[in-house]
Amino acid sequence: MTNEQILNALKHVNDPELNKSLVELNMIRNVRLEGNHIQLQVVLTISGCPLKAKIQEDIENALYKIGASKVTIEFGSMTPEERAALTQSLKNETTADNGMPAMLRPDSGVTFLTITSGKGGVGKSTVTINLAAALAKMGKKVGILDADIYGFSIPAMLQVQDKPTMIDQTAIPVESYGIKIMSMAFFANGNNPVMWRGPMLNKWIKNFLVNTHWGELDYLLLDLPPGTGDVAIDVAAMIPQAKEVIVTTPHVVASLVASRAGIMAQHTKHEIAGVVENMAYLEESDGTKRYLFGKDGGEMLARQLQTEVIARIPFGQPDDRLTEGLYQEESLPGEMFRSLAEHFIL
Numbered sequence: 001m002t003n004e005q006i007l008n009a010l011k012h013v014n015d016p017e018l019n020k021s022l023v024e025l026n027m028i029r030n031v032r033l034e035g036n037h038i039q040l041q042v043v044l045t046i047s048g049c050p051l052k053a054k055i056q057e058d059i060e061n062a063l064y065k066i067g068a069s070k071v072t073i074e075f076g077s078m079t080p081e082e083r084a085a086l087t088q089s090l091k092n093e094t095t096a097d098n099g100m101p102a103m104l105r106p107d108s109g110v111t112f113l114t115i116t117s118g119k120g121g122v123g124k125s126t127v128t129i130n131l132a133a134a135l136a137k138m139g140k141k142v143g144i145l146d147a148d149i150y151g152f153s154i155p156a157m158l159q160v161q162d163k164p165t166m167i168d169q170t171a172i173p174v175e176s177y178g179i180k181i182m183s184m185a186f187f188a189n190g191n192n193p194v195m196w197r198g199p200m201l202n203k204w205i206k207n208f209l210v211n212t213h214w215g216e217l218d219y220l221l222l223d224l225p226p227g228t229g230d231v232a233i234d235v236a237a238m239i240p241q242a243k244e245v246i247v248t249t250p251h252v253v254a255s256l257v258a259s260r261a262g263i264m265a266q267h268t269k270h271e272i273a274g275v276v277e278n279m280a281y282l283e284e285s286d287g288t289k290r291y292l293f294g295k296d297g298g299e300m301l302a303r304q305l306q307t308e309v310i311a312r313i314p315f316g317q318p319d320d321r322l323t324e325g326l327y328q329e330e331s332l333p334g335e336m337f338r339s340l341a342e343h344f345i346l
Ligand SMILES: Nc1ncnc2c1ncn2[C@@H]1O[C@H](COP(=O)(O)OP(=O)(O)OP(=O)(O)O)[C@@H](O)[C@H]1O
Pocket: 117, 119, 120, 121, 122, 123, 124, 125, 126, 127, 148, 151, 153, 226, 278, 279, 313, 314, 315, 316, 317, 324, 325, 333
């Protein structure tokens, strides 16, 4: 066995968070060989790396496969200079010349979907997480930016306990159900309300886009606060190519309020991808549908905004759910979210 063979084998072992080879990240150091006993040092980005055990296991498996009889790993952590250099190289990869994230370039291949509603409580976050989960199930690389800065709820709805790993100022999103997630919830103090004015909000949204290592993405879903406030205006300016999904209930008043969000999209020249009518009906066990909130709100809204209703999501029963807001694939809402995801793939 040679050092070269060892490094070749380790080229296929990735840092689980950065999704890059440990060799490429220069995390493997001081490889020594005594017969078939391999000793090496792994320098982690941060000393208390929660994924240390996983990294150790992956390294051992790769080295036993090429004939090691014993593997001894000594863990260390990067110096502040090394960490800064790594953050810079990650940033260079994802930053365009003007300092904005490369994924915001129109040719980046990332589809941005902003999920908006006129008023709160109509199921905007529910639509965000279920659409994201359905896209991820179809093999797409999906991220959610919980841009509902005051009313963040995505991590709680997906029962995320972890916080993003920070490498200097760069955050590695937390992953749950195959979805990369960034949210104000990770940075807020407990459940304290966030009360900021426009410029602060703008800074945070930019931060979430610029200082997050999203890696490769096919879709980024942005869960916007209800209404037509500062965040919606900032996002419209920062991501003009984003397509807007407007969530409403069939209730006529809800759809009228939602139309304001849609009209703003028209003003800011955002493409409206369509209307999702949530809580559209309750399906009884014998198949009859009960329209608890009325029937025409979604259609009316779509007509007004010259778009179409792209999904009608029924009420989901509590046992349809995997978590507070995520529906099982085989439940009726789950099926509807799958066809909504297909709408965006086709
Ligand atoms: N189709 C549905 N069937 C049953 N319950 C639903 C459905 N959609 C949403 N809910 C429930 O309604 C509540 C509000 O949903 P959600 O938090 O997604 O709304 P929201 O529009 O994001 O609210 P906010 O404006 O507060 O962020 C949640 O408890 C959610 O589980």
